[in-house]
Amino acid sequence: MADTSTWALSAVSTTQANEHAPCEDDCGIRDVLDRLGDRWSVLVIVALAKGTRRFGELKAAVPGISQRMLTVTTKRLIRDGLVERTVYPMIPPQTDYRLTAMGESFSQAVADLADWSRRHKEAIALARLRFEVEHPGEL
């Protein structure tokens, strides 16, 4: 039994032609994960959770972000309806950013996630150490 030549032909039936496999069922999660995925969205949300901020204040509140990524990120958040922008036409110009109702809600969800990571950060760090000794060099 267990001839190595048999299972070579047992076709994998690779989910037969799924084109782009766009989830179909669940999704909508993708949009959320995309925001969570990029480097800055969450940080900006967290900063705005403390209240309305101007562009410069926001930049200062999110250490390391470039002006470009700040504009791009805020624009994406605005597009998704998480953030609102108010422009005061003065010299020098002023622009205020604040969370929308949905933004606040999202902020709460993020906070819950932060809670989870706080409760498990030691366990994760430990797991990584173990992995490093058992599989040195990998990843």
Place this chain on the structure above:
Amino acid sequence: MADTSTWALSAVSTTQANEHAPCEDDCGIRDVLDRLGDRWSVLVIVALAKGTRRFGELKAAVPGISQRMLTVTTKRLIRDGLVERTVYPMIPPQTDYRLTAMGESFSQAVADLADWSRRHKEAIALARLRFEVEHPGEL
């Protein structure tokens, strides 16, 4: 007042030399966000939430993933202590993947997130439509 030549010199005080700006305060969230960020981790977690799966079953359960990304993703999840792997040395070989206790906990957190996105997907879609008409072409 409001002379346009004055504020040109008011140095931005660009968060003075933060090297890599590694958060310092919060963090641990970065690790979690990194898992949420990549394209497949969440999908694999969701698939494993339904129970133990073999490599091939997992591949079938996550439509669109390549064998390479499946190995890479599972390995990362194992490294972080979210997934366990059991190898049965037989011909043909068999490998089982299952969530750890922490993995189950994480799976729950993800489920909460999925809930949020389900409750707001319409609102997000609507916001995007509005944005598209008001700012055609951007993003």
Place this chain on the structure above:
DNA sequence: CAGCATCCCGGCGGATACTG
């Protein structure tokens, strides 16, 4: 079946310069 090794491309995001 369950992987590892290699090649390669797209786009995310950093750095820099310019404008109202």
Place this chain on the structure above:
DNA sequence: CAGTATCCGCCGGGATGCTG
């Protein structure tokens, strides 16, 4: 101050081929 425009390097991840 609050952006916009441009250039560019890096790496996440797809496709393919080979092994135990």
